[in-house]
Amino acid sequence: MSKTAESVWNNCLAFIEDNITSQAYKTWFEPIKAAKLTDNALSIQVPSKFFYEWLEEHYVKILKVALTKELGTNAKLVYIIRMENTYGNKQPFTEKIPSANRSNLQSQDVDVPLKNKSPELKNPFVIPGIRNVKIESQLNPNYNFESFLEGESNRLARSAGLAVANKPGGTSFNPLLIFGGVGLGKTHLGHAIGVDIKDKYPEKTVLYISAEKFTQQYIESVKKNNRNDFIHFYQIIDVLIVDDIQLLSGKAGTQDVFFHIFNHLHQNGKQVILTSDKAPVDMIDIEQRLLSRFKWGLSAELNHPDYDTRVAIIKNKLYRDGVEMPDDIVEFLANNIKTNIRELEGAIISLIAHSSFNKKEITIELARKIVDNYVKHTKREVSIDYIQKVVSDYFQMDVDTLQSKTRKRHIVQARQLAMFFAKKFTKASLASIGSQIGQRDHATVLHACKTVDNLSSTDKQFRKYVEDLSKKLTL
Structure with a gap:
């Protein structure tokens, strides 16, 4: 039985699929089509020049093993890059350009359209019909370090931001996740880092985008069937700043595409900066694989200014x-x-x-x-210290007793109520609440909040505690 391009490539795919992750296989090998088989040369069709370069850089060894198994030691691999917008020409005029033979698969060639030797960058920020491949940073120059004043509440985040701006992608703060309540300067700091990097490294491609805008662009790319182009665009960014990353919550498709973009940037020494209104541990409906990556670098909290x-x-x-x-x-x-x-x-x-x-x-x-x-039109927040004092006074104990390790029931309940109201009336993360109320962890705070909710619905006396304290804290 004579071999065909499809049968050879299908056998290669079966081998490759067994040796890489399912997600990598789906992203980088499923879109490839077998084109032709001539002697020992298999031609495969890939969606873009970037795709070809990625395969050569990351999967050349496994491609060599798979193809050698099928076609022997003299096997050759030819990439055919098919651009979009060829206006129905199934076979645009091409020329063969020898590549650097990085895979040692004999003389390796790449077919590319003669009139467009490098694919045009599809920039999701460009208005359709206007030719412009320059990537604008979307940064606000007024949001800079000079106007972001340092204080106890932001010292760690600001110092980390300066370190990243001095050496983007070259510190252990990658990603840098800045989190905190509304109006505390997360967006300002994100812009400030980007502005400083652009000043120091004008050759670097810096991009600021909100998670909401990112999601809209992704949905648009799916509608237009150019998801890969969307991914490729973001993978060429040197410094990516995503504001309000928690807004990816529940958006499985957007999280998946951001996962691939994040991996590529991180693996290639590019800098990722994220902002969020909550710590990674408090984010809901974000995939675990993404959350784990958010924790790879530094999570720095912005607190209320003193x-x-x-x-x-x-x-x-x-x-x-x-x-x-x-x-x-x-x-x-x-x-x-x-x-x-x-x-x-x-x-x-x-x-x-x-x-x-x-x-x-x-x-x-x-x-x-x-x-x-x-x-009067703004929701006022009380501090965790104030909440602990009000709860302690109500139960006629001091704050040290409330924070102690004792398991006496009335003290435990007072402590749980303090945690409950801290979560309700402040923007502090669960980890921050636990740390300030007796050095507990976020799981203890979460358990306390659930306990208060349960007791409020089943215990009349406990419900009165909640109502009384709620009135005192909202006066």
């Missing part, structure tokens, strides 16, 4: 806007707006606007009015 940092933020904002404000008003704002930086800056803008439009001097009275009007 008083000194809030004062510095206000003064920096005023300086940048060229506005002067008495110190007592700066202190008033710093003392009364503690939730997040975005809220703080919003109040400053409102105060300056009211003063300017109404031609009024900035006074404590005006500041109080603005703060009251501004904050």
